[in-house]
Amino acid sequence: MSIIEVHNLDFSYNGETVLQDVNLAVAPQDYIAIIGPNGGGKTTLLKLILGLLKPDRGWVRVAGKLPQKASTSIGYVPQDVYLNTSFPVTAMDVVRMGMLDQKNRFSKQKTSWRKEVMAALERMEMAALAQEKIGMLSGGQRQRVFIARALVTKPKLLLLDEPTASIDTKGQMDLYRILKELNGEMTILMVSHDLMAISSHVKSVACVNKDLHYHDQAEITCDMLETMYPYSMEDVCPVELVAHGIPHRVLQDH
């Protein structure tokens, strides 16, 4: 059974069609990147999978259930927009938010939450900074806390939105190392602009630009790029695609 199923999905916003006739089936243990131009619908698709939006036509299922009912199976890592810098909350409290469960408000979960939160933070190598205020951490540290927050319920699916948008190269490499490990236990879906990651780490790619094209191998070609992004080959190709270990291969036209 696919972990994510999107079937004949349409979505429009303010009269404009954002997504049209989108179909997707993500297999368990997949590591899929969603790429596409800004305004093309990738973030909208992510929000539909999370259950924050409802499709106009078609449906979305996560682990066989409606997204709103699948919150324990989904771990979400939003883009670090870095609002609320002085908000009075520690890393530990942020991770605890990942355990919110409306159905079990007064369960025994209440007493063991500390152990689970610390376990998630340890996994992300952030246990030492558990009591620090979230605003005092660096961008990379904060992101690890957000990943810990997503992991604390031991989800089957991890969804990340532009995880490398505000991180330096070393931070990015650490992130991909962690994601590779996590992929051993869960499916990963990542909305991303980072072509280097896609070519070296990810297992499959979906291009979203109002519609969706799925490639079950992580190959990006310059032709594909030209249709997706309005740049010339010279702007995009040289640095981004010359990543070690990837021979250029040609994908079928679509």
Added chain:
Amino acid sequence: MIEALHFEFMRNALAAGLLASLICGIMGTLVVVNRIVFLSGGIAHAAYGGIGLSFYFKLPYLLGTVGFSLVAAMLMAAVSYTMKHRADTVIGVIWALGMAFGIILIDLTPGYNVDLMSYLFGSILTVPGSDLITMLVLGAVMIVLIVYYYQDILAMSYDSEFARIRGVPVKKLYFGLIGILAVTVVLVIQVVGLILIIALLTIPPFIVEKYAKSLAQMMVASSCLGALFTIIGLWLSYRYNLTSGASIILVSGIGFLLSLLIDKLRYVSGGVKSNTNKNT
């Protein structure tokens, strides 16, 4: 100072000030972290329409004021929830209209009425015992609700999108929060006046925010700080025969400036220490 407490009105004023500090410490924390200070100002000013309504239609005071404020507040909540970019304009309109509505209705009401001055400055020195009881009950109800919904409120305030994904009924909680804010504002304005309510809601939480490590800590510390400012302000107004509300605000303002100064000094001397966590 102690001889002042021989007077019942001073004891009541102190009790009122302390209760107001507690209530405003809790609500003010939520107002500041959720960035709804302007909305609170809107409710506080528009509420005057409710007073006009009560006088003109001879309604029971609390019914007219709380009822009208709730309507105005729910309108503001709806606008700020759905159209964030237009929210402060609409709030500004309701703010002005509500106040003008109240003033005109009072103009049209025959006989001697409460005037605008007592709305602006409150009547902390003439607080009746019944108002103290009302505030005590409000404070207790608030604490119970906040304790019960603490994790949800925290999640909504910090990251409402994530909270929604986790099943927190963010919309209901937000409207509920604004509703309680409206009731708080109406009840506390009676005592401390319009000019002081905004100061009590915003200054102590603002000072405390950078030091607090949790929402609960921030609420407790804001209440204590508000109480401190209230006590000093009341003493100064007694000693030097000044308007009590304004004295409390000035003390709060001085406290605010002092906290900025202390911050600057901490940064300069402990500068190296605060950077050690920046290495990933």
